[in-house]
Amino acid sequence: MAQHFLLSAKARTLSPIKIARLSDSEAHARLMEARWNSTIEQICPRCGIKHQAYFISTRKQWRCKHCKHTFSITSDTIFANHKLPIQTYLFAIALFVNAVKGISACQLSRDLCVQYKTAYVLAHKIRESLIVQRELFPLSGEVHIDGTYVHSAPRPKNKKADRVDRRRKEHANPNKRTVLVMRERYSAEETTQNLDLVGAKKTFTFPILSENTITVNKLAETYIQPNSRIHADENSAYDELLVSYDLRRVNHQKEYRSDEGITNNLAESYFARFKRMYYGQIHKMANVYLDNYANEIAYREDNRRVDNLSLFKDVIEKCLTTSSDNDWKGYWQGHHRQVERLVM
Known part of the structure; x- marks a missing residue:
């Protein structure tokens, strides 16, 4: 092995x-x-x-x-x-x-x-x-897409009689957000030329309010080339992608992998690392900076087979080419980002 x-x-x-x-x-x-x-x-x-x-x-x-x-x-x-x-x-x-x-x-x-x-x-x-201009690098080929919820529910009341049904819209957490991820897989030709090029090649992340048809279609049209092969789960928000893309589905209520071999594992592997950062390291993420946390894990996933010295040099280069005029200039003097970077 x-x-x-x-x-x-x-x-x-x-x-x-x-x-x-x-x-x-x-x-x-x-x-x-x-x-x-x-x-x-x-x-x-x-x-x-x-x-x-x-x-x-x-x-x-x-x-x-x-x-x-x-x-x-x-x-x-x-x-x-x-x-x-x-x-x-x-x-x-x-x-x-x-x-x-x-x-x-x-x-x-x-x-x-x-x-x-x-x-x-x-x-x-x-x-x-680490933020990149995603418009310059549209995804193509096989693309896995999925979403996960963060801040989904606050801690329930101690007494059962005082608890409310969080599934009802009026009781939903107003801070609840979704991180939508799109991941392009290395092509068979690229894998044949280099055996290390396996799995996900490129990852885009988007903080959104919820998985819905309008938002999903808008993001797919902007960041995924037409006629690409998209792998998604049974969520109805992805139904209309069938018009412009080769849509393949796996029903996670019944199986992790369909009989035809369709999975959404590239997206799931991203969520695995993201949730481990969330629960094991950061613990608390403000919604206004959720895009920075999500993009960090996307960067780590895309460079998972790069040695740490090359990563070190790459991050230094990115820091030295990022303008000083950003949301973190004078942060503790009250200069805070006021608006979430949400895709509506």
């Missing part, structure tokens, strides 16, 4: 201990290489010209020779105006990518020896950098 990837030496190419032991100059050089592909030349964030700018050693900043703009290694990135040492951010990213089911802000605060508030915002900044 072949060894699982996560148990092999190929998966362990990054040591968080070595990251924590980096000197100031080594950490600075690593970020320069990640952002500008050079430790000698810099790219001015204002004029965009790549050159060897004047280095202000006392402040570890550069001054552009063309527009005279002063900038640092984190200027205009998600870590702009940082107060912690660069080594702390690199160590936090190393811990983040090594936590296969996510990491809580409470644990991150203990590992980094920082306040909970600092760890909370730092973790969400990393999650925000």
Whole structure:
């Protein structure tokens, strides 16, 4: 029997201990290489010209020779105006990518020896950098689609006589949401060329109010190419997909796998990891940030066979290319996201 990837030496190419032991100059050089592909030349964030700018050693900043703009290694990135040492951010990213089911802000605060508030915002900044432009990468081929409910019901009353039927609409939890997932499978040709390319290839997640025909059709038309093969369960919300897609169904009330071999396992495997993060790590998810949590697990699932050093470099690159103007700039000063990222 072949060894699982996560148990092999190929998966362990990054040591968080070595990251924590980096000197100031080594950490600075690593970020320069990640952002500008050079430790000698810099790219001015204002004029965009790549050159060897004047280095202000006392402040570890550069001054552009063309527009005279002063900038640092984190200027205009998600870590702009940082107060912690660069080594702390690199160590936090190393811990983040090594936590296969996510990491809580409470644990991150203990590992980094920082306040909970600092760890909370730092973790969400990393999650925000993982958001991708889904419109550029529509799904095709075989696509599995399903939804799962979060915050479905509050804790029931102690006395049975005081409890209400949560199945009735008037007693439903107003915070109840659905995470809809779409996952594209690697094609047979891709699997033949590389035996490691099995299972899901690409994952899209969408926080919605509920699984209904209008929302499902809207998302499918936007993110799934016509005539693709869609695997779904018996939920009536997917019935109209039969018009534009090759719809295959499995009735989970009767079976996990149909006699024709139809399953929805790619979606179910995503929900398995998502719920383990929810119940085992995070415990509480605000609806206004539900899309960040759902997308984090989508990223982890899509890169489940990538070694942790490559993940580390990829997350750093994403953080350095994410604008500083986001929902987490000045969070503890009252700058909060006001509206949920919901698909209506």
